Amino acid sequence: MTKLFALGHGIFSDDFTSDTQFGQQFSAAVASTVKMFRTDGADLSLGLSNVGAAAKAMGVSLSEELAILGMAKGAFNTAAEAGTGYRAFLNGVVNGQSKLGLAFTDSSGKLLPMVDILEKLKAKYGELSAAEIAEISSAMGGSEAGQVYYRAD
Numbered sequence: 404m405t406k407l408f409a410l411g412h413g414i415f416s417d418d419f420t421s422d423t424q425f426g427q428q429f430s431a432a433v434a435s436t437v438k439m440f441r442t443d444g445a446d447l448s449l450g451l452s453n454v455g456a457a458a459k460a461m462g463v464s465l466s467e468e469l470a471i472l473g474m475a476k477g478a479f480n481t482a483a484e485a486g487t488g489y490r491a492f493l494n495g496v497v498n499g500q501s502k503l504g505l506a507f508t509d510s511s512g513k514l515l516p517m518v519d520i521l522e523k524l525k526a527k528y529g530e531l532s533a534a535e536i537a538e539i540s541s542a543m544g545g546s547e548a549g550q551v552y553y554r555a556d
Contacts, residue, residue: 407433407448414456415465432466440473446482447472453486457493462513471517495543496520502542503527 411429412422419425437443450472458468468489475485496514500507505523507515514520528535 404444407444410448410451414451414459418465429465432469436469436473440476442473442476442482450482450486453483454490457490461493467516492543499542503539
């Protein structure tokens with residue numbers, strides 16, 4: 404838990420007015436994620452480590468990042484693997500939006516919440532066929548990135 408807390412502090416502390424506020428919010432977010440997605444601190448620490456600051460740099464909040472890691476964990480078996488997939492998704496999302504003819508960032512270049520991205524993809528594709536899943540995966544940076552999209556749904 405100490406490693407998870409230190410990692411989270413390094414990535415997200417500037418989003419909070421004090422270390423106390425960070426500690427309260429971070430511990431609450433971790434507790435919710437562990438409970439909802441049946442994971443643990445060590446696994447989340449590896450997941451956050453594999454994503455690094457990439458999500459934060461694109462405007463993803465702490466709670467959304469933990470939720471995505473938790474949900475995507477089902478596709479990858481661990482949050483650590485989900486973190487690698489989420490990083491692949493983040494690396495491919497900017498190119499993916501142009502390839503798919505959709506906008507996944509706001510006017511300031513920050514990534515839209517995953518729910519909004521999923522809604523845009525559902526509006527364009529509806530129920531996904533195998534070919535459409537392959538198209539989205541390819542546009543987003545490969546099968547790992549596609550699994551994040553597929554499992555976050």
